[in-house]
Amino acid sequence: xxxxxxxxxxxxxxSSRIVISIFLLGSLTLMTLxxxxxxxxxxxxxxxxxxxxxxxxxxxxxxxxxxxxxxxIFLQGYIDQGDELQKVAITNIWKExxxxxQEKLKYEIAQFSDKxxxxxxIPISSNLHKLQLxxxxxxxxxxxxxxNTGYYRISFTMREDTTDEIPAMLELLAVERNIQRQLxxxxxxxxxxxxxxxxxxxxxxxNKIIExxxxxxxxxxxxxxxxxxxxxLSVIMGIGLGLWLVRNVVxxxxxxxxxxxxxxxxxxxxxxxxxxxxxxxxxRQINILIGHLGSVKELAVKVGQGEFxxxxxxxxxxxxxxxxxxxxxxxxxxxxxxxxxxNWVNHGYTHxxxxxxxxxxxxxxLCEEFIGQLVKYVGANQGAIFLVQDEExxxxxxxxASCFAYNRKKYFDKKILKGEGLAGQSWQEKDTLYLTDxxxxxxxxxxGIGGSSPKCIxxxxxxxxxxxxxxxxxxxxxxxxxxxxxxxxxxxxSLAASISTNRNNEKTEILLLEAQNMTEEMRAQExxxxxxxxxLEATQEEMQRAQQEMRQKEANLNGLINNTEDTIFAIDxxxxxxxxxxxxxxxxxAMNINLEVGSNIFDLLPKDKWEIWKERYDRALAxxxxxxxxxxxxxxxxxxxxxYHNPIKDEMGNIVGASVISRDVTEMMLAKQNTQQxxxxxxxxxxxxxxxxxAIDxxxxxxxxxxxxRERLAKFGAIVAEGDNIFEKIAxxxxxxxxxxxDSALKGESFSTQQELQxxxxxxxxxxxxxxxxxxxxxxxxxxxMSRDITxxxxxxxxxxxSEKEILTLQKFAGDxxxxxxxxxxxxxxxxxxxAKPRTGNR
Numbered sequence: 001x002x003x004x005x006x007x008x009x010x011x012x013x014x015s016s017r018i019v020i021s022i023f024l025l026g027s028l029t030l031m032t033l034x035x036x037x038x039x040x041x042x043x044x045x046x047x048x049x050x051x052x053x054x055x056x057x058x059x060x061x062x063x064x065x066x067x068x069x070x071x072x073i074f075l076q077g078y079i080d081q082g083d084e085l086q087k088v089a090i091t092n093i094w095k096e097x098x099x100x101x102q103e104k105l106k107y108e109i110a111q112f113s114d115k116x117x118x119x120x121x122i123p124i125s126s127n128l129h130k131l132q133l134x135x136x137x138x139x140x141x142x143x144x145x146x147x148n149t150g151y152y153r154i155s156f157t158m159r160e161d162t163t164d165e166i167p168a169m170l171e172l173l174a175v176e177r178n179i180q181r182q183l184x185x186x187x188x189x190x191x192x193x194x195x196x197x198x199x200x201x202x203x204x205x206x207n208k209i210i211e212x213x214x215x216x217x218x219x220x221x222x223x224x225x226x227x228x229x230x231x232x233l234s235v236i237m238g239i240g241l242g243l244w245l246v247r248n249v250v251x252x253x254x255x256x257x258x259x260x261x262x263x264x265x266x267x268x269x270x271x272x273x274x275x276x277x278x279x280x281x282x283x284r285q286i287n288i289l290i291g292h293l294g295s296v297k298e299l300a301v302k303v304g305q306g307e308f309x310x311x312x313x314x315x316x317x318x319x320x321x322x323x324x325x326x327x328x329x330x331x332x333x334x335x336x337x338x339x340x341x342x343n344w345v346n347h348g349y350t351h352x353x354x355x356x357x358x359x360x361x362x363x364x365x366l367c368e369e370f371i372g373q374l375v376k377y378v379g380a381n382q383g384a385i386f387l388v389q390d391e392e393x394x395x396x397x398x399x400x401a402s403c404f405a406y407n408r409k410k411y412f413d414k415k416i417l418k419g420e421g422l423a424g425q426s427w428q429e430k431d432t433l434y435l436t437d438x439x440x441x442x443x444x445x446x447x448g449i450g451g452s453s454p455k456c457i458x459x460x461x462x463x464x465x466x467x468x469x470x471x472x473x474x475x476x477x478x479x480x481x482x483x484x485x486x487x488x489x490x491x492x493x494s495l496a497a498s499i500s501t502n503r504n505n506e507k508t509e510i511l512l513l514e515a516q517n518m519t520e521e522m523r524a525q526e527x528x529x530x531x532x533x534x535x536l537e538a539t540q541e542e543m544q545r546a547q548q549e550m551r552q553k554e555a556n557l558n559g560l561i562n563n564t565e566d567t568i569f570a571i572d573x574x575x576x577x578x579x580x581x582x583x584x585x586x587x588x589x590a591m592n593i594n595l596e597v598g599s600n601i602f603d604l605l606p607k608d609k610w611e612i613w614k615e616r617y618d619r620a621l622a623x624x625x626x627x628x629x630x631x632x633x634x635x636x637x638x639x640x641x642x643x644y645h646n647p648i649k650d651e652m653g654n655i656v657g658a659s660v661i662s663r664d665v666t667e668m669m670l671a672k673q674n675t676q677q678x679x680x681x682x683x684x685x686x687x688x689x690x691x692x693x694x695a696i697d698x699x700x701x702x703x704x705x706x707x708x709x710r711e712r713l714a715k716f717g718a719i720v721a722e723g724d725n726i727f728e729k730i731a732x733x734x735x736x737x738x739x740x741x742x743d744s745a746l747k748g749e750s751f752s753t754q755q756e757l758q759x760x761x762x763x764x765x766x767x768x769x770x771x772x773x774x775x776x777x778x779x780x781x782x783x784x785x786m787s788r789d790i791t792x793x794x795x796x797x798x799x800x801x802x803s804e805k806e807i808l809t810l811q812k813f814a815g816d817x818x819x820x821x822x823x824x825x826x827x828x829x830x831x832x833x834x835x836a837k838p839r840t841g842n843r
Contacts, residue, residue, distance in 0.1 A: 029234035060105035367402035380476035464496035620658035745783035
């Protein structure tokens, strides 16, 4: 007993070693299992903690967003309806929901460990404070400026007896519009900014929950797998060691017999453990044979896997079997190497062709990706691509386009001429250069702690159709094999074609852009020239007409010029009067100035007047024809005149004098000003009114649209401007409906229609009045439509009908069997859009 215990302690027997190994293995397994289960529990608790921290933050963010939407809806309703309950609702939402949710979210965010998430909450907090002030300010403004004045949602009809109320109504409408603009300019952008920042914060928290959950699940699964694997491995190893112990102690001789039998059957058994009896010599020789057979098996497996670079010695490469197996390995290794190189080349060519196919627009980007992938693929250390720059008026040179692991600053602005350096030499000779004897100071491959010269440098021309477009340079610490050089040369040809194609595409885009710019400039110049030509032709036609009439009716000139209310005056090049009509002579006679033919105008006019008129005469005598519009204020009020200055030419085209014709256009100018003023007033009234106005011509093109209707259509996604075809802005399914309406109006009918629309999930009812537009002769030249929002009216009528039904029910309940609701028919409104019958008269 003591002897057996001593053997176990000294570890000299197989049984003692197995027992201690099993004990150690069991202890290790138990410790690992306890450790894993402990950390599994900790990770599960951490997962629960993370979920408890992140989930409340998401709920508070969603509450803030919903509350903001409610405040905006109540604020818009307060502006539209003036209901004081809506203002109270805004204040309550801020006090009871938004402020509390903001403080809770602030508390939850403060528990986050990363600064990024905390920074996302800062703009939300500041924007919420700003939004609260803006919304309450707008609500107070509605109360002060609209609701307390006694008017709200003003609608009126232009009548003679309401003329005095128009300024007050327009002022109130303008105030309401300003409040709406303030809402759009201050509140809506802030709400959008809060929603965007809240979405970012919500996404950040959700990403953290996902990342944390995935990481914890992965750790938990890994720990569980480790526990189960360790336990299963311990059981298997324990059973195996026990069986092995029995077989080695009890059946030692039988085991040797079985091993020999296995070898004779072609199998390779396990090594036989040595012992201290007489069979140990046989066991040693058997183990040596088993080792050689194992080498044979390993050689066969490696050769079958295509691995020939290993150094496996079979029978020490001696004897017939050892030499034969060694020769077979070398022969198969050469064949496998050739296949490996061929596959390497084919895979590389496919890879780089895909790179060139995916970079067809940017040459620099193509070169950057190409050289980076090539250096990695061939196992080099540095690489660069130099492209030929052929600028007009300069000698061609190479310039660095892209590089990998080079000192970019050193080579980026460097120009390499043909024949200069290795790159220039390869360019000049259009041939590949491969150097293994590199000068010490030619190139340095640097790392973070130092640098060294490369062992070889490869220069390959990037050429297509015998035209070099660049040079590919590769530097490496290891030699570059011949098959690698051939591969680089082959893909360099494809790269050259891609670079040429990219450059052609870039030039084409530049030329196309320049052509487009030139076309736009030419169009602008052509339009300007056309306008100038039209003005010049009009002036020349007028001059030619005047000159022709002067030649044809020279005998009757005095009679004609004296029978007009226009003033006519002409001088020669010496400023002597050649023509003056009675109207002008009488006007100057009233100023004690006698205009007579042959008199010098310089002697007749005051000096200050002469300086003004001399400049005008000189322009006409220089050949310029022009018109001046003048405004004069006097005892008769404002008067306007058009004065035409023209040179007088003889039959040879020589200037012999100048003519001045002045025409009184006071009535025309005053009428024009009145018309413009009326148009401005009408335009202002239409834009301030709540009703929408639109007019179209007979080609369905918009000739007028007011701001109310323009903003209303924009809410439905239609941006309408004057000159647009109305059917390009209307949904296709409504084309036929509106074409029938417009065609009826263009035929001279006046009628009304009603429509039910959906806006942001809310029903909107519109009443539209359609009428033809007539010219001065009573001909239809277009159609007009005035649209009015009758949603509030319809809702009020529906509410009234419901109330009357309730009254009827109460009356019947009270015993009045004859009770009826007559107002249900007093306020009918169609449930669906319908075209009304034509009305007489035009709007």
